[in-house]
Amino acid sequence: xxxxxxxxxxxxxxxxxxxxxxxxxxxxxxxxxxxxxxxxxxxxxxxxxxxxxxxxxxxxxxxxxxxxxxxxxxxxxxxxxxxxxxxxxxxxxxxxxxxxxxxxxxxxxxxxxxxxxxxxxxxxxxxxxxxxxxxxxxxxxxxxxxxxxxxxxxxxxxxxxxxxxxxxxxxxxxxxxxxxxxxxxxxxxxxxxxxxxxxxxxxxxxxxxxxxxxxxxxxxxxxxxxxxxxxxxxxxxxxxxxxxxxxxxxxxxxxxxxxxxxxxxxxxxxxxxxxxxxxxxxxxxxxxxxxxxxxxxxxxxxxxxxxxxxxxxxxxxxxxxxxxxxxxxxxxxxxxxxxxxxxxxxxxxxxxxxxxxxxxxxxxxxxxxxxxxxxxxxxxxxxxxxxxxxxxxxxxxxxxxxxxxxxxxxxxxxxxxxxxxxxxxxxxxxxxxxxxxxxxxxxxxxxxxxxxxxxxxxxxxxxxxxxxxxxxxxxxxxxxxxxxxxxxxxxxxxxxx
Ligand code: KIV
Ligand code: ZN
Numbered sequence: 044x045x046x047x048x049x050x051x052x053x054x055x056x057x058x059x060x061x062x063x064x065x066x067x068x069x070x071x072x073x074x075x076x077x078x079x080x081x082x083x084x085x086x087x088x089x090x091x092x093x094x095x096x097x098x099x100x101x102x103x104x105x106x107x108x109x110x111x112x113x114x115x116x117x118x119x120x121x122x123x124x125x126x127x128x129x130x131x132x133x134x135x136x137x138x139x140x141x142x143x144x145x146x147x148x149x150x151x152x153x154x155x156x157x158x159x160x161x162x163x164x165x166x167x168x169x170x171x172x173x174x175x176x177x178x179x180x181x182x183x184x185x186x187x188x189x190x191x192x193x194x195x196x197x198x199x200x201x202x203x204x205x206x207x208x209x210x211x212x213x214x215x216x217x218x219x220x221x222x223x224x225x226x227x228x229x230x231x232x233x234x235x236x237x238x239x240x241x242x243x244x245x246x247x248x249x250x251x252x253x254x255x256x257x258x259x260x261x262x263x264x265x266x267x268x269x270x271x272x273x274x275x276x277x278x279x280x281x282x283x284x285x286x287x288x289x290x291x292x293x294x295x296x297x298x299x300x301x302x303x304x305x306x307x308x309x310x311x312x313x314x315x316x317x318x319x320x321x322x323x324x325x326x327x328x329x330x331x332x333x334x335x336x337x338x339x340x341x342x343x344x345x346x347x348x349x350x351x352x353x354x355x356x357x358x359x360x361x362x363x364x365x366x367x368x369x370x371x372x373x374x375x376x377x378x379x380x381x382x383x384x385x386x387x388x389x390x391x392x393x394x395x396x397x398x399x400x401x402x403x404x405x406x407x408x409x410x411x412x413x414x415x416x417x418x419x420x421x422x423x424x425x426x427x428x429x430x431x432x433x434x435x436x437x438x439x440x441x442x443x444x445x446x447x448x449x450x451x452x453x454x455x456x457x458x459x460x461x462x463x464x465x466x467x468x469x470x471x472x473x474x475x476x477x478x479x480x481x482x483x484x485x486x487x488x489x490x491x492x493x494x495x496x497x498x499x500x501x502x503x504x505x506x507x508x509x510x511x512x513x514x515x516x517x518x519x520x521x522x523x524x525x526x527x528x529x530x531x532x533x534x535x536x537x538x539x540x
Pocket of ligand 1: 183213
């Protein structure tokens with residue numbers, strides 16, 4: 044029988060501490076609803092005493108969320124606990140998360156007190172929190188650098204005081220996986236009342252070991268993991284929810300399970316990334332743009348023969364429609380032939396060899412070969428919207444002006460124009476493009492990146508649009524980001540078959 048590992052999501056508390064990624068209450072509710080659908084067990088909704096905004100978000104999230112426990116963070120301070128309890132008043136299931144530093148650094152230099160006094164304050168905080176709620180989690184801040192025998196005394200005392208969950212944070216992301224696992228094992232073996240509480244991991248990623256440390260914690264007896272979507276969080280971030288959920292799902296021999304509906308991982312990742320304006324790195328495990336993209340010839344050939352040759356997770360399992368074969372100069376005949384077949388072309392070996400030679404010449408000049416390039420190689424003349432070309436783009440925008448864009452598109456050799464207003468110049472231009480095309484498209488992803496530094500450099504835009512359940516990618520590069528965006532949009536639309 045598999046044992047359950049609870050998912051404690053702190054995207055809205057630790058994750059939201061990322062500078063520049065703050066969300067308003069409406070956005071936080073959107074994220075909380077997505078997390079509930081995803082199947083998390085606990086949502087840490089905020090740190091209510093820290094600001095009226097945080098307080099209000101905890102109140103509003105408590106009102107709309109039904110299944111997950113809503114958790115509010117406090118310091119080991121009475122006033123914090125009172126405010127957290129008030130913010131949680133509407134929660135159907137509630138938890139107060141209180142704690143204090145237990146490492147020599149925190150005791151001596153941050154709190155400037157004695158180890159004994161820390162235990163007293165920890166116990167008082169837990170007892171006080173228990174007056175308001177039945178579920179109290181205690182965190183031993185900087186447990187990663189705390190001495191194990193002292194940490195065990197603190198944990199024993201707080202469990203005796205009523206803590207239901209004990210969180211062992213590697214606050215600075217310093218521990219090695221072996222060391223963190225051994226710490227959890229030490230607590231399991233040396234805290235006499237440890238069976239009365241759940242041990243929770245909370246790992247930061249400063250040395251890139253957050254997921255490894257979390258897994259070592261779980262392997263050694265932790266049954267709750269504190270994670271964030273996309274691994275966002277202060278500095279190098281927290282443990283990624285999607286990584287832990289998929290490790291547990293893929294490694295059956297661990298005999299563990301979570302209640303995460305993995306098919307919603309990708310959409311939740313996109314939502315968090317978009318609302319927080321935090322692009323996900325292309326090579327991010329599970330949810331990065333390239334996580335299921337294959338570009339080398341050997342790998343493409345292997346995936347086409349059997350997906351499992353080079354993929355340990357079926358992309359559908361995490362809500363990604365398909366793995367993508369990126370055609371570049373390193374792609375082999377098998378990948379090119381696969382794409383040609385998808386586009387409706389069937390060639391014998393000789394014709395394929397011929398087209399492959401032309402493909403390599405083009406691929407040496409262009410980084411990526413798109414479907415239009417392939418059609419060009421086959422000598423096909425494009426028809427309809429596949430021959431879209433941006434001929435005119437004029438935008439008006441500024442501080443006290445309604446943004447307006449005029450777009451001229453060449454469709455089937457004829458230029459058609461449209462003018463539209465929008466929230467900003469890009470929105471206005473996209474609306475004008477939509478007026479000119481016959482298909483209904485939804486923008487799924489929009490990412491602008493500076494290729495190099497400086498305001499005069501090239502901006503690169505990646506776009507994903509959805510049409511009738513399928514995703515189409517578009518790219519644009521220009522020194523003018525509005526032009527790059529519109530070109531990327533048109534590039535994506537022109538791939539719709
Ligand atoms: O990293 C940490 O120690 C924390 C605690 C406040 C739980 O985020
Ligand atoms: Zn943290």
